[in-house]
Amino acid sequence: xxxxxxxxxxxxxxxxxxxxxxxxxxxxxxxxxxxxxxxxxxxxxxxxxxxxxxxxxxxxxxxxxxxxxxxxxxxxxxxxxxxxxxxxxxxxxxxxxxxxxxxxxxxxxxxxxxxxxxxxxxxxxxxxxxxxxxxxxxxxxxxxxxxxxxxxxxxx
Numbered sequence: 001x002x003x004x005x006x007x008x009x010x011x012x013x014x015x016x017x018x019x020x021x022x023x024x025x026x027x028x029x030x031x032x033x034x035x036x037x038x039x040x041x042x043x044x045x046x047x048x049x050x051x052x053x054x055x056x057x058x059x060x061x062x063x064x065x066x067x068x069x070x071x072x073x074x075x076x077x078x079x080x081x082x083x084x085x086x087x088x089x090x091x092x093x094x095x096x097x098x099x100x101x102x103x104x105x106x107x108x109x110x111x112x113x114x115x116x117x118x119x120x121x122x123x124x125x126x127x128x129x130x131x132x133x134x135x136x137x138x139x140x141x142x143x144x145x146x147x148x149x150x151x152x153x154x155x156x
Contacts, residue, residue, distance in 0.1 A: 030064025
């Protein structure tokens with residue numbers, strides 16, 4: 001299993017795994033996951049990394065149907081300005097490949113912000129640590145496992 005799944009197992013939080021056949025030509029990993037699993041895209045979340053001018057990384061978890069609002073994330077983490085992290089930097093910091101970056105089980109614990117829209121759902125789906133694998137769990141459990149917090153950082 002992946003480090004994400006192992007982290008959820010170790011913490012003994014309730015979760016469910018969903019697997020699907022990843023299509024390498026898919027335009028959006030997140031929308032592909034929602035469609036393949038028959039899930040509402042509003043409750044399927046993608047994991048994105050942003051960096052400040054000094055290279056400090058931050059994790060944002062937002063619905064796949066929306067986009068990350070970098071200004072809102074910067075405000076939430078009290079950073080002056082953020083930009084999307086270079087994919088190679090994101091992969092190295094998390095231990096996952098782009099399209100399979102999970103908020104759980106990352107190599108190093110980074111500051112994490114989960115979009116406030118997740119509060120509307122009993123469970124949400126996030127990457128399970130590889131393309132074609134989603135883990136479904138309660139938003140509160142995700143925050144407990146990552147030390148994260150809610151903030152309005154997504155936009156549709």
